[in-house]
Amino acid sequence: xxxxxxxxxxxxxxxxxxxxxxxxxxxxxxxxxxxxxxxxxxxxxxxxxxxxxxxxxxxxxxxxxxxxxxxxxxxxxxxxxxxxxxxxxxxxxxxxxxxxxxxxxxxxxxx
Amino acid sequence: xxxxxxxxxxxxxxxxxxxxxxxxxxxxxxxxxxxxxxxxxxxxxxxxxxxxxxxxxxxxxxxxxxxxxxxxxxxxxxxxxxxxxxxxxxxxxxxxxxxxxxxxxxxxxxx
DNA sequence: TATCTATATTGACAGTTGTCAATGTTTGCT
DNA sequence: AGCAAACATTGACAACTGTCAATATAGATA
Numbered sequence: 001x002x003x004x005x006x007x008x009x010x011x012x013x014x015x016x017x018x019x020x021x022x023x024x025x026x027x028x029x030x031x032x033x034x035x036x037x038x039x040x041x042x043x044x045x046x047x048x049x050x051x052x053x054x055x056x057x058x059x060x061x062x063x064x065x066x067x068x069x070x071x072x073x074x075x076x077x078x079x080x081x082x083x084x085x086x087x088x089x090x091x092x093x094x095x096x097x098x099x100x101x102x103x104x105x106x107x108x109x110x111x
Numbered sequence: 112x113x114x115x116x117x118x119x120x121x122x123x124x125x126x127x128x129x130x131x132x133x134x135x136x137x138x139x140x141x142x143x144x145x146x147x148x149x150x151x152x153x154x155x156x157x158x159x160x161x162x163x164x165x166x167x168x169x170x171x172x173x174x175x176x177x178x179x180x181x182x183x184x185x186x187x188x189x190x191x192x193x194x195x196x197x198x199x200x201x202x203x204x205x206x207x208x209x210x211x212x213x214x215x216x217x218x219x220x221x222x
Numbered sequence: 223t224a225t226c227t228a229t230a231t232t233g234a235c236a237g238t239t240g241t242c243a244a245t246g247t248t249t250g251c252t
Numbered sequence: 253a254g255c256a257a258a259c260a261t262t263g264a265c266a267a268c269t270g271t272c273a274a275t276a277t278a279g280a281t282a
Contacts, residue, residue: 017140024138026213028240029131036213047259060241062260081249081258092214099210102137102147103203139270158229171271173230192228192279 019098025071026095030054031064038074044086130209136182137206141165142175149185155197 026032037053038045051061065085068074072094076085088094137143148164149156162172176196179185183205187196199205 017143020138020140020143023134023143027131027135027138029128030240032128032131032134032213039214040216048257051259056240057242058259059243059261063240066260078248078259083259087214092210095210095214099203099206102143103150103198103206105151141270159227162229167270168272169229170231170273174270177230189229189278192226194229 019101022071022073022095022098025067025073028064030056030060031067034061034064035068035073038068038085039087039091041086044077044084046082046084048082050085130212133182133184133206133209136178136184139175141167141171142178145172145175146179146184149179149196150198150202152197155188155195157193157195159193161196 026035033054034050037050047058047061047065050065051058054061056064065074065076069076069085073088073091074085075088076083078084137146144165145161148161158169158172158176161176162169165172167175176185176187180187180196184199184202185196186199187194189195
């Protein structure tokens with residue numbers, strides 16, 4: 001047969017596996033730039049400073065920050081009128097684990 | 112002022128930075144599954160076997176494989192009518208480097 | 223050459239996403 | 253209360269993307 005008979009399906013954001021969900025948050029250059037800035041902050045950075053660093057209007061920055069937050073990569077805290085973002089506690093291990101789940105070797109070293 | 116005055120722009124796949132480009136290849140669950148299968152193959156796997164593992168028609172699998180190949184994550188080699196895919200040599204380091212570029216700390220440990 | 227098998231490419235379509243403008247919300251200050 | 257500043261949310265739109273059907277290509281074999 002030419003293809004297998006398979007039910008039509010639309011794999012969408014809804015059924016993203018954990019790892020894919022994480023990488024999806026990382027796959028935009030502007031968002032990656034924001035995450036980098038947050039990651040290098042010591043230990044946090046407010047939205048106004050982030051706004052100054054990218055060529056995007058404020059609502060767009062806000063959108064990207066939400067995506068990063070929803071992915072569990074950053075956390076935020078309000079102080080007065082400012083909102084401070086910082087790297088989430090388990091951010092790096094989480095991404096490393098996602099990678100490991102892909103590249104994990106299940107062969108036994110010979111010997 | 113409310114936002115800064117900024118030129119309208121459409122950041123699209125065209126100007127994806129290296130790291131974002133890589134993560135974009137990783138952000139689909141089916142593609143991730145294919146990459147995992149390729150990664151665990153010893154050392155290669157043909158398209159027909161990949162087809163059997165996912166609920167996608169053959170052209171869609173072919174499409175995902177091309178994305179992985181264009182991202183430099185896998186290589187392929189034809190033998191007879193079969194096409195064999197394997198993990199690209201620098202695949203893992205490449206992704207690790209992309210991650211490092213985001214999470215790199217540029218603070219000096221207090222000493 | 224004809225034909226079959228394995229895989230890639232093209233075309234179309236609907237769902238998703240990044241962007242901006244407009245508006246809403248929260249907080250601080252007068 | 254009234255107002256301004258900082259940030260979030262909503263709505264709209266075009267570009268992108270994952271998917272399938274149809275078709276093309278390459279190699280093997282008769």
